[in-house]
Amino acid sequence: MSSSSSAMLHTSPLRRYALLASNPPASTSYSTRAMAIELATLPLPASADASKFADFGREVKGVNLGSLTEEQLKEIQELLYKHDVLLFRDADVTPEQQFALTKAFDPTSAVYGHGNNKTGKTTLSILHPDLKTIPRVPQVQLIGNGMVYNHEGLAEAKLKHPHHKTFHKTHISDEDEEKGATRFYRWHIDAALYDLSPPKVTTLYGLSVPRGGKQVCRYDDGTGDELEVPLGTTAFVSGRTMFEILPPELKSLAVRSKVRYAPHPYVWMAPAHAKSTGLGIENEGLEMSFDDLPPWEQSKVKTFPILWKNPVTGGLHFQVHPCGVSELIVDPLPADAKKTGNELYPDGAHIKDLGAVRDILYKMQRPAIAPNLVYPHDWHEKDMVLFHNRGVLHTVVGAFKEDQVRAFHQCNLAASDDPIGPSEEDIKKWA
Known part of the structure; x- marks a missing residue:
């Protein structure tokens, strides 16, 4: 083992980055002087609602x-x-x-x-x-x-x-x-x-x-x-905006729900066709049968909450890949929740009908891809x-x-x- 490899094994994660980054090919040189970080807002297109991008992107x-x-x-x-x-x-x-x-x-x-x-x-x-x-x-x-x-x-x-x-x-x-x-x-x-x-x-x-x-x-x-x-x-x-713009009954559904993905979802979805918005799959029954997929194990199938917690801000982000979802699992309302009568699935549900699952997710996700909420990066x-x-x-x-x-x-x-x-x-x- 080289001395640099040995050093890599006995250093902190951040120092490990420094060691990796400081060993580029000989043809590349880098300044070692630390510079102060400066921030600027991203150049939003005229189509964007600037109020929705106040904290997004730098x-x-x-x-x-x-x-x-x-x-x-x-x-x-x-x-x-x-x-x-x-x-x-x-x-x-x-x-x-x-x-x-x-x-x-x-x-x-x-x-x-x-x-x-x-x-x-x-x-x-x-x-x-x-x-x-x-x-x-x-x-x-x-x-x-x-x-x-x-x-x-x-x-x-x-x-x-x-x-x-x-x-x-x-x-x-x-x-x-x-x-x-x-x-x-x-x-x-x-x-x-x-x-x-x-x-x-x-x-x-x-x-x-x-x-x-x-x-x-x-x-x-x-x-x-x-x-x-x-x-x-x-x-x-x-994903934060995707959650924030939902009406109360869909916020309640999102915070109580999990999605289950198909095994080998990119193989499963390959024969199917997407919606014209690129936000999920059309209901044509073309997905590959689970029995015809490459070998898979139930323990490796992923079930994730619809909302993922930001480790720095503590905010909730609506994070669902709609093309790969096969089931929706909804927890019941908390026992002490104040009911308004508008709640969806107040007693919980396990929805396996693929068309229903997709329709629910599309209703929740489509508002957030409206033209005024999209940042198209100009590379x-x-x-x-x-x-x-x-x-x-x-x-x-x-x-x-x-x-x-x-x-x-x-x-x-x-x-x-x-x-x-x-x-x-x-x-x-x-x-």
């Missing part, structure tokens, strides 16, 4: 992500949980440093959120075409569009930006797409949702970012909702975005032509624990 200035001090790292961790999305412009970050930064939020985590080298080999998974693993750092994935050559140990990689026509039940016409119409692909949380625990943070680093005109994201759900977006944006919505090369994966939902958006090369590094790590749900005080307050 651009962080005055730091070098390759050589953070322990104090800076602690501050960034707290800022992420407070603001949910952090943007660092003009970042120079190696795959090793990106892995180290991601790991610093959960120091005992070690594998990619879907398992190292697992997703690419699971050809039945709906995620299979989207991810290419960096060979020497299997926790970091290469995603994007077009052909990439001689990249971080990959001789060549054919990347494909997810397109709604491969997943949605209905499609935008080729003519409308040529004019710039597009859709949200799939609103989700980065998580395996089976066996492994949902990552706490995802880091997303833009290496090659094609420029182009704006596109118009259509909801195509009868509402007439549309959102102008930058080409190839990543769109975010706040530039060397943007590093950190997002609180247990506090936001996000989606790929847009369509690229084959010759538009886009290359990003993505890293998230299966967490060392499962999310924490509402406390007894939360339940008393909201039920």
Whole structure:
């Protein structure tokens, strides 16, 4: 074992980050001078309701992500949980440093959120075409569009930006797409949702970012909702806002409910089609039978509260990946709850009818993806975005032509624990 590896085993988690980040390839140099962190609000589009984004998202200035001090790292961790999305412009970050930064939020985590080298080999998974693993750092994935050559140990990689026509039940016409119409692909949380625990943070680093005109994201759900977006944006919505804007009877339902995910949910959902908003699956009965899935164990099936508690603010975030849910479990109202007559499932329920489960979740989640509540990030090369994966939902958006090369590094790590749900005080307050 090398001296640096030995040192890694006998140091604090924060110091471990410093050791990882301070050993980049010899061709890269870093300043060791500590700089003061500065914050700026994110550039919201005209479509956004600024009042709903008062605490959401910050651009962080005055730091070098390759050589953070322990104090800076602690501050960034707290800022992420407070603001949910952090943007660092003009970042120079190696795959090793990106892995180290991601790991610093959960120091005992070690594998990619879907398992190292697992997703690419699971050809039945709906995620299979989207991810290419960096060979020497299997926790970091290469995603994007077009052909990439001689990249971080990959001789060549054919990347494909997810397109709604491969997943949605209905499609935008080729003519409308040529004019710039597009859709949200799939609103989700980065998580395996089976066996492994949902990552706490995802880091997303833009290496090659094609420029182009704006596109118009259509909801195509009868509402007439549309959102102008930058080409190839990543769109975010706040799980905190998703909960806060619910009427009282749905807040009560959310605080008392858990969702159960299907085994191997990305294989299970692969034959099915998504809604035009990208927020869940249409009820066509096309999901794979549990009996036909790869081998699975009941003990590894994930059941999570609908609301996840923020470790810094104590707030509740509505965190459900609607595409993978198979059951809804509702606890009864507390014995001392004051009933108004509007409560849903006051005696509790275990809902296994898939159509009913999806309808309930859609009613709860759809208001939060309204155009004025979406932050569509306008990517530039060397943007590093950190997002609180247990506090936001996000989606790929847009369509690229084959010759538009886009290359990003993505890293998230299966967490060392499962999310924490509402406390007894939360339940008393909201039920």
